[in-house]
Amino acid sequence: MKPITSVFFILFTVFAIGQTKVKDTITRRASIGFIQNGNAVTFKPETPPLIPIAGAPKPSYSYLWELGDGHYSKEAEPKHVYKKKGTYTARLAVTNNYDNGKPPATRPKKVVVNDVTDNNYKDIASIADQNGFAVLKNCDPIPEQEMVVVVSYQNLENYVSSGKLYLFYNEKQFKHNNFELSDFRTYAGEREIKENLVAAVDDLDDSNNFTAAAESNFNLKKYRNTTTEEDLDASLLDAHKTYHNVSVLEFDNADPGETRNVFYTFKTTPEMIKDTSATVTMRGIFVPNRSYKNHKIKNLEMEIVTSHDPNKMGSNGSFMNYRLVRFKRVNFKTRFQNNGEGPARKIRLETDIPDMFDKKTFQIESMYPECPICPKGEEPTVSCLDTIIKQKQIIFTFKNIYLPGTEQKNVKEKDSTKGFVKYSMKFGEDFHKVKTKSRTSIIFDKNEPIITNYATTRFLPGISIGVKAGYNFYPDLDKSTSYFVGATISPFKSYRFYWQVEWVNALNQYNSAVDIVNETRVNANGVRQLQRTTTMTENKNINWEVPVLIRYNINNYIGIGAGIQANINVSSEQHQNIKVETFEGEKELILIDTKTTANTVKNSFSGFNTGLLFDLTAGFARIGPSLGARYVINFEQNFNYFQVYGIWKF
Numbered sequence: 001m002k003p004i005t006s007v008f009f010i011l012f013t014v015f016a017i018g019q020t021k022v023k024d025t026i027t028r029r030a031s032i033g034f035i036q037n038g039n040a041v042t043f044k045p046e047t048p049p050l051i052p053i054a055g056a057p058k059p060s061y062s063y064l065w066e067l068g069d070g071h072y073s074k075e076a077e078p079k080h081v082y083k084k085k086g087t088y089t090a091r092l093a094v095t096n097n098y099d100n101g102k103p104p105a106t107r108p109k110k111v112v113v114n115d116v117t118d119n120n121y122k123d124i125a126s127i128a129d130q131n132g133f134a135v136l137k138n139c140d141p142i143p144e145q146e147m148v149v150v151v152s153y154q155n156l157e158n159y160v161s162s163g164k165l166y167l168f169y170n171e172k173q174f175k176h177n178n179f180e181l182s183d184f185r186t187y188a189g190e191r192e193i194k195e196n197l198v199a200a201v202d203d204l205d206d207s208n209n210f211t212a213a214a215e216s217n218f219n220l221k222k223y224r225n226t227t228t229e230e231d232l233d234a235s236l237l238d239a240h241k242t243y244h245n246v247s248v249l250e251f252d253n254a255d256p257g258e259t260r261n262v263f264y265t266f267k268t269t270p271e272m273i274k275d276t277s278a279t280v281t282m283r284g285i286f287v288p289n290r291s292y293k294n295h296k297i298k299n300l301e302m303e304i305v306t307s308h309d310p311n312k313m314g315s316n317g318s319f320m321n322y323r324l325v326r327f328k329r330v331n332f333k334t335r336f337q338n339n340g341e342g343p344a345r346k347i348r349l350e351t352d353i354p355d356m357f358d359k360k361t362f363q364i365e366s367m368y369p370e371c372p373i374c375p376k377g378e379e380p381t382v383s384c385l386d387t388i389i390k391q392k393q394i395i396f397t398f399k400n401i402y403l404p405g406t407e408q409k410n411v412k413e414k415d416s417t418k419g420f421v422k423y424s425m426k427f428g429e430d431f432h433k434v435k436t437k438s439r440t441s442i443i444f445d446k447n448e449p450i451i452t453n454y455a456t457t458r459f460l461p462g463i464s465i466g467v468k469a470g471y472n473f474y475p476d477l478d479k480s481t482s483y484f485v486g487a488t489i490s491p492f493k494s495y496r497f498y499w500q501v502e503w504v505n506a507l508n509q510y511n512s513a514v515d516i517v518n519e520t521r522v523n524a525n526g527v528r529q530l531q532r533t534t535t536m537t538e539n540k541n542i543n544w545e546v547p548v549l550i551r552y553n554i555n556n557y558i559g560i561g562a563g564i565q566a567n568i569n570v571s572s573e574q575h576q577n578i579k580v581e582t583f584e585g586e587k588e589l590i591l592i593d594t595k596t597t598a599n600t601v602k603n604s605f606s607g608f609n610t611g612l613l614f615d616l617t618a619g620f621a622r623i624g625p626s627l628g629a630r631y632v633i634n635f636e637q638n639f640n641y642f643q644v645y646g647i648w649k650f
Contacts, residue, residue, distance in 0.1 A: 171242060
């Protein structure tokens with residue numbers, strides 16, 4: 001039998017390996033090549049072959065060049081004219097789109113400029129349309145991979161200025177940090193400083209001494225685009241409330257109109273995989289002049305992804321507080337990219353809408369290509385966005401547009417081939433605390449649909465504190481009374497299964513069974529007499545009950561549960577009355593003497609036992625008031641009892 005067993009083991013192993021997706025551990029490398037003519041350098045990447053994904057568009061690379069003098073480019077083969085002689089370190093971040101492998105790793109390369117022969121010097125990347133401040137990324141974050149964030153700032157004043165840059169990251173709403181700052185590179189003498197909590201900005205003496213702001217009642221703000229603000233203390237406090245980490249840089253002597261760039265390299269953490277499809281942000285704050293509190297704010301939104309697919313869907317509906325969702329609009333964003341050889345004239349997005357959302361509250365926040373909403377009831381002749389709301393879908397259609405393709409001739413800027421729709425909705429009147437997901441079918445002209453990832457809506461567990469009070473019935477005890485009050489803790493408004501822990505303080509009173517003992521005694525005169533001893537015992541105790549049970553809500557009104565319970569006898573008092581009756585002769589005829597005595601015994605923490613419980617509630621099962629009945633079976637003694645109670649969960 002051993003050879004047969006070995007054969008089966010080998011076959012099973014081969015089959016298991018064949019069915020398992022092997023994690024890509026091979027490091028691919030790309031190198032930096034260039035052609036130099038004096039101070040004019042044309043860069044060219046040397047990249048490994050791409051690995052296509054079945055059913056996905058043709059794979060491609062996108063690039064972020066860091067040119068070593070503070071400039072950058074996203075072109076595949078940029079040409080750059082260096083202004084001065086010197087040695088420059090060029091870096092390249094390569095992103096593999098629609099590729100079934102890891103992004104290629106690159107090594108920096110030195111570029112030595114000995115002669116300045118070309119005076120056609122200009123900035124490759126411009127932020128002229130960004131209000132003087134921009135924050136961009138080379139790719140969306142993938143767990144355990146590197147990404148580059150570029151912070152660009154421009155002096156829009158007509159004088160030389162010195163100011164500050166803040167970059168906040170790692171939002172506090174996530175359980176674990178998503179980013180680790182591994183490196184940052186500056187090219188204009190920017191220097192890192194440390195600030196404790198929220199710093200005041202009255203540092204006109206440039207002493208780098210800061211005073212923490214005392215107030216903490218600022219309202220949180222949402223920043224979509226680059227905005228100009230005046231209350232720097234409030235903005236910093238808002239950011240510190242939102243993010244765990246911050247990088248602070250000071251800069252000096254920025255000339256009027258000058259643009260500078262700072263490059264940050266982040267390593268994404270493995271814990272990020274738990275939040276796939278969630279929207280994460282970083283926030284940049286630019287203080288153009290340290291003498292004033294005027295500043296600019298820019299939020300960088302990113303979706304956590306598992307692969308670099310420009311066609312994707314994201315949502316900020318992750319880890320929401322279920323108590324407050326009725327006051328919250330959930331944002332969704334569907335991104336797409338035309339990977340064809342020609343422009344797309346019509347793009348159709350068919351998006352699933354979970355039932356929990358109220359479609360009447362739907363509104364479009366922004367879009368690209370930017371165009372007006374199509375008029376109803378007529379065929380448009382100009383560019384517009386048409387929206388059709390169905391029972392379970394919203395269909396977006398870009399009509400009469402021009403979105404270039406990545407394979408189209410003379411298209412050098414890959415970002416021009418991308419578009420998006422951002423929209424928001426509120427929750428409906430009645431919905432359950434359940435995780436939902438939705439995705440989008442993207443159709444370019446008459447091509448086959450491209451299916452995006454799932455965007456997930458999920459809630460924080462939340463805590464519900466409850467109070468309960470009721471009465472215990474002990475069938476086996478005589479003249480028993482038992483009242484109790486207690487508290488419960490459970491997840492807030494759980495839908496089906498959930499855990500519940502309770503603490504109950506019970507005041508109990510009962511009589512033990514009357515003990516009667518008859519015996520015949522001989523007195524001093526040798527006469528036999530009947531003696532009867534009657535013992536009556538009254539018990540009082542304070543009992544702690546600690547149930548732990550799993551419950552299930554059958555519907556909005558009925559719930560059942562079962563679990564275990566610990567009973568702790570916190571204090572007990574036993575009062576005994578002993579009556580001794582003596583009769584003449586051996587029969588109960590003539591009572592000749594009666595003696596009565598009493599004694600009391602008190603104990604603390606004198607008993608502990610465990611048991612099982614079964615529970616039923618009717619009322620508002622998830623939140624609010626309800627009535628319940630419970631049966632408890634104790635393991636150690638015949639002390640089973642019924643419990644009826646009222647409970648209110650908050």
